[in-house]
Amino acid sequence: MIEYSTLKQTGRFIIILGIQILILNQIHLGGYITPFFYPLFILLLPFQTKGYVVLLLAFFTGLAVDMFSNSLGMHAAATLFMAFFRPGIIRLLSIKTEFEPEVEPRIHVMGKVWILTYTVMLIFIHHLSLFLIEVFRFYELGEILAKTIISAGFSVIIIMLTHFLMGSARKT
Amino acid sequence: MRNLFNFILKHYFFFLFVLLQVVAFMLIVQNNTYHRSFFINSTNLLAGNIYSLQSNVRGYFNLQSINRQLVIENETFRNQQASSFLKTDQTIFTFHDTLHQRQFTYINARVINNSVRDRNNYITLNKGRMQGVKPDMGVITHNGVVGIVKDVSNNFSSVLSTLHSDIQISAKLTKNNQLGTVLWEGYDYRKATMLYIPPHLELEVGDSIITSGFSHIFPENVFIGTISDYEIRRGDNFYTIEIDLACDFNSLENVYVVKNIFREELDMLESESRSLIR
Numbered sequence: 460m461i462e463y464s465t466l467k468q469t470g471r472f473i474i475i476l477g478i479q480i481l482i483l484n485q486i487h488l489g490g491y492i493t494p495f496f497y498p499l500f501i502l503l504l505p506f507q508t509k510g511y512v513v514l515l516l517a518f519f520t521g522l523a524v525d526m527f528s529n530s531l532g533m534h535a536a537a538t539l540f541m542a543f544f545r546p547g548i549i550r551l552l553s554i555k556t557e558f559e560p561e562v563e564p565r566i567h568v569m570g571k572v573w574i575l576t577y578t579v580m581l582i583f584i585h586h587l588s589l590f591l592i593e594v595f596r597f598y599e600l601g602e603i604l605a606k607t608i609i610s611a612g613f614s615v616i617i618i619m620l621t622h623f624l625m626g627s628a629r630k631t
Numbered sequence: 632m633r634n635l636f637n638f639i640l641k642h643y644f645f646f647l648f649v650l651l652q653v654v655a656f657m658l659i660v661q662n663n664t665y666h667r668s669f670f671i672n673s674t675n676l677l678a679g680n681i682y683s684l685q686s687n688v689r690g691y692f693n694l695q696s697i698n699r700q701l702v703i704e705n706e707t708f709r710n711q712q713a714s715s716f717l718k719t720d721q722t723i724f725t726f727h728d729t730l731h732q733r734q735f736t737y738i739n740a741r742v743i744n745n746s747v748r749d750r751n752n753y754i755t756l757n758k759g760r761m762q763g764v765k766p767d768m769g770v771i772t773h774n775g776v777v778g779i780v781k782d783v784s785n786n787f788s789s790v791l792s793t794l795h796s797d798i799q800i801s802a803k804l805t806k807n808n809q810l811g812t813v814l815w816e817g818y819d820y821r822k823a824t825m826l827y828i829p830p831h832l833e834l835e836v837g838d839s840i841i842t843s844g845f846s847h848i849f850p851e852n853v854f855i856g857t858i859s860d861y862e863i864r865r866g867d868n869f870y871t872i873e874i875d876l877a878c879d880f881n882s883l884e885n886v887y888v889v890k891n892i893f894r895e896e897l898d899m900l901e902s903e904s905r906s907l908i909r
Contacts, residue, residue, distance in 0.1 A: 487748045510644040510647070515647075526678055529744075532656065532658030535654075535658065536656060539648060540652075593749065594750050
């Protein structure tokens with residue numbers, strides 16, 4: 460059982476990173492807005508995953524994206540921030556805190572509204588810290604906030620679409 | 632002591648987070664100062680090869696426009712060939728041309744990775760040390776300046792694009808040879824900024840801006856762009872000029888790396904005379 464879930468996570472990691480690096484990194488909406496899809500990997504980890512596993516996975520996911528974006532460390536730091544706030548936000552949003560070992564935050568488990576709130580909050584944290592780190596000398600805060608909100612909007616749309624696609628694949 | 636261990640163990644989540652975050656920030660700072668991350672950088676072999684694979688596939692979609700561009704360039708070169716000039720005087724021959732000594736040679740290269748949306752943008756080329764590319768060489772395309780080579784590996788090179796905060800290009804106005812500096816302030820990859828043009832000069836929208844050649848990186852008279860707007864900011868002694876860049880950084884494909892044969896000689900001479908004054 461453990462081996463199966465490791466295999467599943469590895470496959471998911473490769474697919475999500477492939478989509479991010481090969482397709483989404485080439486998209487620059489309006490000149491400079493790129494949707495970030497790879498946080499989905501951290502969002503989808505089972506609720507009961509140990510804290511240190513989440514942090515380490517977040518660090519290496521970010522680092523892998525950095526390798527292909529010439530931004531060494533920036534995505535790693537942003538993804539770490541996101542992973543750090545994940546347990547707090549799960550506790551904030553749900554009444555019960557104990558889940559079965561393998562349960563993941565998915566639409567057929569938690570419902571659409573819960574998943575949307577959870578995604579929006581964590582993606583906002585991720586994008587805000589990413590842009591703050593990226594430009595920490597140059598831009599005004601308003602500029603960063605605007606960029607964060609627009610980019611986060613696109614990222615959330617793509618992640619929610621993926622959730623719906625995965626949900627229907629599970630039922631059939 | 633045991634209490635300390637217990638405390639750390641109890642809050643291990645927070646401490647691990649801080650530890651990893653410190654590592655990440657160390658990477659960021661190191662990367663911003665040196666750009667010499669041999670390990671994890673798109674110049675390294677794995678990423679380089681994946682990118683050339685990707686760019687091979689993507690290349691097919693642009694074949695038509697590249698063919699058109701090549702035809703135009705061929706036409707220009709044909710026009711410059713000796714055979715396309717009429718010989719009017721058969722009695723004069725040139726044995727050794729001392730009037731035209733060659734100063735610049737060009738190495739053509741293909742862009743295999745490129746970005747325009749960050750504050751500091753980089754371009755990766757598929758030519759490196761083995762093909763004669765060295766750090767600090769200029770990179771141009773058929774219609775404008777692209778950037779300056781920063782690092783080279785054996786088969787790839789990493790270029791600081793004009794869209795980078797560390798790049799300042801010595802430039803001049805075509806119509807009156809006034810010297811200024813072109814740099815990028817962020818925001819839009821189609822616009823750049825030119826500074827240090829004194830305010831008594833008359834400017835017009837549409838005036839063209841070319842390289843000065845004073846930095847020995849680019850040849851003289853390479854097109855940079857045209858003036859789209861200008862103003863004197865309050866408290867400034869110079870114009871702040873907005874430029875429409877001629878080169879479309881979002882669709883770079885084939886570029887030329889410029890090698891200045893006299894570069895070392897010029898740099899040595901200039902640094903010598905500067906050190907004498909002090």
